[in-house]
Amino acid sequence: MIYSMTAFARHEIKKEWGDAVWEIRSVNQRYLENSFRLPEQFRALENLLREKLRRNLTRGKIECSLRIEYKQGANTELHLNQPFALRVIHSLQWIKAQSGEGEINPIDVLRYPGVVEAPEQDADAISRDLLAAFDALLAEFIAMRAREGEKLRELIQQRLDAISIEADKVRSKMPEILQWQRERMLQRFEEVQLQADPQRLEQEMVLLAQRIDVAEELDRLQLHVKETAAILHKGGAVGRKLDFMMQELNRESNTLASKSINAEITASAVELKVFIEQMREQIQNLE
Numbered sequence: 001m002i003y004s005m006t007a008f009a010r011h012e013i014k015k016e017w018g019d020a021v022w023e024i025r026s027v028n029q030r031y032l033e034n035s036f037r038l039p040e041q042f043r044a045l046e047n048l049l050r051e052k053l054r055r056n057l058t059r060g061k062i063e064c065s066l067r068i069e070y071k072q073g074a075n076t077e078l079h080l081n082q083p084f085a086l087r088v089i090h091s092l093q094w095i096k097a098q099s100g101e102g103e104i105n106p107i108d109v110l111r112y113p114g115v116v117e118a119p120e121q122d123a124d125a126i127s128r129d130l131l132a133a134f135d136a137l138l139a140e141f142i143a144m145r146a147r148e149g150e151k152l153r154e155l156i157q158q159r160l161d162a163i164s165i166e167a168d169k170v171r172s173k174m175p176e177i178l179q180w181q182r183e184r185m186l187q188r189f190e191e192v193q194l195q196a197d198p199q200r201l202e203q204e205m206v207l208l209a210q211r212i213d214v215a216e217e218l219d220r221l222q223l224h225v226k227e228t229a230a231i232l233h234k235g236g237a238v239g240r241k242l243d244f245m246m247q248e249l250n251r252e253s254n255t256l257a258s259k260s261i262n263a264e265i266t267a268s269a270v271e272l273k274v275f276i277e278q279m280r281e282q283i284q285n286l287e
Helices: 040-056 082-099 106-111 120-191 198-212 215-234 239-259 263-283
Strands: 007-015 018-027 032-037 060-070
Touching: 007 120, 018 120, 032 040, 040 060, 040 120, 082 106, 120 215, 120 239, 120 263, 215 239, 239 263
Parallel strands: 032 060
Antiparallel strands: 007 018, 018 060
16 A cells, blocks of 8 residues: 555544544655644653554654543543642742732633643543544544555556556657658758768768667656556555656656657657656655
8 A cells, every 4th residue: 555645534432531532634744743732631642642653654744633521520520639729829929929910810720730630540541542542543544544545546557657658659759750850851952952972861860860869768768667656566655766766757758858859759758747747746645
């Protein structure tokens, strides 16, 4: 499988202590970058969650969030840490006395980390439920990246097939182009009323054929197409490899265009560059 870096997944659980919703989304990024929005009492899970992502993903900007709604009256209901709350209030009163301004807002006190907390035993049980739900979320997320990756694989393969067809078209046209060029040279000799030396004419045609010969470029182009297809078939984290292959394909198409002396070959070179650019844009989405 190959994987898209663009995906979204959502996983909801309902337990006796309440409901929780995990969400994860990702966009293109050269490296792996993670960010989390977690309730304060579960911040300790962040390192473990990061490690789970690192084991399963290699690239992408990942944003993950968790929302929890506790059931009223559940035995895991949050409670006030009164001694700590008093210390926070005393500290705020001291700051207010020193500065001579400001008010103590009870809501701000409740929001201070550690003032409102879940019982330790209940928090551990909830954490286990949340981690199990995150594993399910991650599996859904990876499956979606794989589905999107498969769509991208099909699009890229279509462009590779089109490049092969265009390259074969150019190869088949080369004898005709050389004959056209030979006739063109003879016509010019006739226009200026010069008698062409057959030996000299053949030498010029050989030199011209060497200058405009694109067989080597076409061979390399087809080799790069086969290698790109092989990378797609192998799967895994292929984005960087495919990006390199696009550079190689683009180099051959540029050389082909530079050697063109015929409008059809020029048109084919342009088509090749269009196909390569379309692939390059899609590859930017691959892990």
